[in-house]
Amino acid sequence: MPVRRLRLTLEYDGSGYHGFQHQNGQRSVQDALERAIRRVTGEDCRVVAAGRTDAGVHAVGQVVHLDTMTGLDTETFRRAVNAVLAEDIAVREAAEVEAGFHARYWARRREYHYRILNTAIRSPLSRFTSAHVAKRLDETAMAEAGSLLVGEHDFASFGGKMWPGGSTIRSVKRLSVVRQGDWVTVEIVANAYLSRMVRTIIGCLIAVGQGDLDVAGVESILRGKDRGLARWLAPAHGLCLMRVDYADTQLFS
Amino acid sequence: MPVRRLRLTLEYDGSGYHGFQHQNGQRSVQDALERAIRRVTGEDCRVVAAGRTDAGVHAVGQVVHLDTMTGLDTETFRRAVNAVLAEDIAVREAAEVEAGFHARYWARRREYHYRILNTAIRSPLSRFTSAHVAKRLDETAMAEAGSLLVGEHDFASFGGKMWPGGSTIRSVKRLSVVRQGDWVTVEIVANAYLSRMVRTIIGCLIAVGQGDLDVAGVESILRGKDRGLARWLAPAHGLCLMRVDYADTQLFS
Numbered sequence: 001m002p003v004r005r006l007r008l009t010l011e012y013d014g015s016g017y018h019g020f021q022h023q024n025g026q027r028s029v030q031d032a033l034e035r036a037i038r039r040v041t042g043e044d045c046r047v048v049a050a051g052r053t054d055a056g057v058h059a060v061g062q063v064v065h066l067d068t069m070t071g072l073d074t075e076t077f078r079r080a081v082n083a084v085l086a087e088d089i090a091v092r093e094a095a096e097v098e099a100g101f102h103a104r105y106w107a108r109r110r111e112y113h114y115r116i117l118n119t120a121i122r123s124p125l126s127r128f129t130s131a132h133v134a135k136r137l138d139e140t141a142m143a144e145a146g147s148l149l150v151g152e153h154d155f156a157s158f159g160g161k162m163w164p165g166g167s168t169i170r171s172v173k174r175l176s177v178v179r180q181g182d183w184v185t186v187e188i189v190a191n192a193y194l195s196r197m198v199r200t201i202i203g204c205l206i207a208v209g210q211g212d213l214d215v216a217g218v219e220s221i222l223r224g225k226d227r228g229l230a231r232w233l234a235p236a237h238g239l240c241l242m243r244v245d246y247a248d249t250q251l252f253s
Numbered sequence: 254m255p256v257r258r259l260r261l262t263l264e265y266d267g268s269g270y271h272g273f274q275h276q277n278g279q280r281s282v283q284d285a286l287e288r289a290i291r292r293v294t295g296e297d298c299r300v301v302a303a304g305r306t307d308a309g310v311h312a313v314g315q316v317v318h319l320d321t322m323t324g325l326d327t328e329t330f331r332r333a334v335n336a337v338l339a340e341d342i343a344v345r346e347a348a349e350v351e352a353g354f355h356a357r358y359w360a361r362r363r364e365y366h367y368r369i370l371n372t373a374i375r376s377p378l379s380r381f382t383s384a385h386v387a388k389r390l391d392e393t394a395m396a397e398a399g400s401l402l403v404g405e406h407d408f409a410s411f412g413g414k415m416w417p418g419g420s421t422i423r424s425v426k427r428l429s430v431v432r433q434g435d436w437v438t439v440e441i442v443a444n445a446y447l448s449r450m451v452r453t454i455i456g457c458l459i460a461v462g463q464g465d466l467d468v469a470g471v472e473s474i475l476r477g478k479d480r481g482l483a484r485w486l487a488p489a490h491g492l493c494l495m496r497v498d499y500a501d502t503q504l505f506s
Contacts, residue, residue, distance in 0.1 A: 013377045124266045
């Protein structure tokens with residue numbers, strides 16, 4: 001058999017994992033997925049993901065690629081991997097792609113949603129999939145502050161470089177704050193992110209919503225380009241990687 | 254202080270509990286709640302619930318009553334109990350009620366929702382709060398079968414007596430089947446239920462939706478009044494007690 005490159009779309013509950021990426025001695029989504037693929041194909045396989053989600057962060061549209069010599073068709077492969085995966089991970093789609101496809105480098109846009117339950121009383125049934133903020137949030141101020149971050153900016157204040165000497169410039173395509181009753185959802189789409197950038201931005205927006213920071217404060221943090229300026233970090237369990245778009249592929253359309 | 258009767262409205266994630274009611278050697282919601290109240294008031298308290306949910310069944314509107322000598326106002330009591338409760342249980346409301354109020358006997362209507370994810374692929378993020386059915390469900394047939402059960406009937410085929418010699422007649426006020434995309438939700442409102450009645454009804458409706466049982470079959474099960482006829486039981490984790498209505502009280506209006 002020739003080597004084939006597959007693209008998988010994943011959903012996972014990040015609660016039980018120390019993030020997507022392999023780390024010695026910790027449970028990772030990557031390890032669980034690679035183990036499941038090994039059980040199906042017998043191959044010592046490595047997967048490469050579009051986004052390395054932090055511990056506790058969820059995904060409904062994570063994308064990975066891998067190379068395999070298996071002769072299984074993609075649908076049989078998907079079912080077989082799902083059958084041996086733990087209940088907190090599922091392969092939603094499997095497709096064969098051209099050999100040059102790269103889940104990380106070919107990704108053009110990554111969309112994350114952050115769910116906030118804005119009620120006086122915490123919700124047991126939502127505790128793993130949202131953050132709870134008791135104080136009433138001003139979603140209009142949050143949206144105004146968020147709009148300052150849209151566009152190409154140096155986000156050095158909001159996150160760490162992904163590798164030494166790497167750029168801190170990223171392009172935020174859309175940032176919206178939507179209230180539906182007691183729920184406030186922040187949706188953010190960017191070409192890519194710095195380390196902890198989404199949770200730091202959300203942390204700042206929650207601070208704005210609570211009146212602890214104003215819109216001008218967010219602007220001066222952005223202009224300051226200093227990682228020490230944005231000391232807020234929203235909890236991981238409110239965050240979910242919704243989808244990854246590629247140049248010639250529209251996923252979950 | 255005089256004795257006061259309190260009514261509490263509870264939300265809980267039933268995943269970690271062997272049902273609401275105390276059972277020797279098993280984790281129950283009742284035990285966890287009584288322990289929390291004891292920590293707050295020092296009293297050896299007993300709570301009485303509107304509905305004794307099974308293991309794995311959730312609630313957002315369970316109602317209990319209890320008697321206490323505490324001098325704490327209801328809001329302080331609610332906050333204090335929530336502060337010592339585990340994260341999977343929360344008191345949403347606390348109110349002082351007349352001495353004769355009884356959470357079970359005064360309840361007129363209990364509303365349950367059952368959530369079904371009707372997709373080829375299971376969903377890790379919804380695995381504790383819905384049942385997964387891969388085969389496409391015919392929600393129109395389910396609704397038609399469900400409508401046969403509305404009204405006052407002898408539900409002996411669908412559940413066990415709550416006590417020896419007890420009646421098997423119950424009054425279903427409303428039963429609706431709603432599809433929204435991949436989600437099918439069954440909503441049922443009745444004055445009260447037999448043991449396992451909701452999950453047996455849902456199990457039958459899923460069988461109808463999958464084509465394993467027809468509407469006439471449901472009618473003959475109902476007419477047969479024989480517990481051996483309805484051998485379907487939907488899994489507990491899709492079920493949630495939404496609200497309990499009292500004669501003079503409209504909760505969650």
